[in-house]
Amino acid sequence: MKRLGISTVLAFALMLSGTSAYATESLQNSNQIEPLASYTYKVTIKTNSADDAGTNSKIQIKLHGSKKDSPLTTLDSAGDDFEQGATGVYYVTASAALGSIQKIEIKSDGKGNKPGWLPYSFVIQKDTSTWKFYNDKWIGDNGPETVTLTP
Ligand SMILES: [Ca+2]
Ligand SMILES: [Ca+2]
Known part of the structure; x- marks a missing residue:
C-alpha cells in the first residue's frame, strides 16, 4: 500500500475542516426562527422605559397596507413580552402582499396588573422596505382599547 505524503494528509485535513465549517453554517441557517411564508412582515416593538x-395584557396588531390589511395577529413570543424598556420581535403573516404599510392598529385586552402599556416604536420590515411608527399614548390602562398609529 502506498504511504500518504504529508501534503496529501494536509489537503485531506483542510478538506474536512472546510466541510465541517460548511455544515455548521448550514445548521445555523436552519435554526433561524424567521418563517418561510412569502408575505411575512417582521415587527420589532420597543416598549418605553418609563415606570x-x-x-x-394580550396585545394584537393589524397592519393596514395600500393593497390589503393583515389579519389581526396576537403578538406572543416564546419569552416574556412587552417588558418595560425591552425590545421584542414578532412576525405577521398575510395571504397576499399588503403593499405599503400606511397605518397600524394596536389592540390591548386591558387585562392584568397595571395593564397600561406604553410602547415606544413599531418597526415593520418586509424584504428591503421598512416602515416606522412611533407612539406616546398609554394603551389599555382603563380596559380594552384599540389605538391606530400613522407614520
Ligand atoms: Ca410570551
Ligand atoms: Ca403597565
Missing part, C-alpha cells in the same frame, strides 16, 4: 410602561 409601569410594560404590560401582560
Whole structure:
C-alpha cells in the first residue's frame, strides 16, 4: 500500500475542516426562527422605559397596507413580552402582499396588573422596505382599547 505524503494528509485535513465549517453554517441557517411564508412582515416593538410602561395584557396588531390589511395577529413570543424598556420581535403573516404599510392598529385586552402599556416604536420590515411608527399614548390602562398609529 502506498504511504500518504504529508501534503496529501494536509489537503485531506483542510478538506474536512472546510466541510465541517460548511455544515455548521448550514445548521445555523436552519435554526433561524424567521418563517418561510412569502408575505411575512417582521415587527420589532420597543416598549418605553418609563415606570409601569410594560404590560401582560394580550396585545394584537393589524397592519393596514395600500393593497390589503393583515389579519389581526396576537403578538406572543416564546419569552416574556412587552417588558418595560425591552425590545421584542414578532412576525405577521398575510395571504397576499399588503403593499405599503400606511397605518397600524394596536389592540390591548386591558387585562392584568397595571395593564397600561406604553410602547415606544413599531418597526415593520418586509424584504428591503421598512416602515416606522412611533407612539406616546398609554394603551389599555382603563380596559380594552384599540389605538391606530400613522407614520
Ligand atoms: Ca403597565
Ligand atoms: Ca410570551
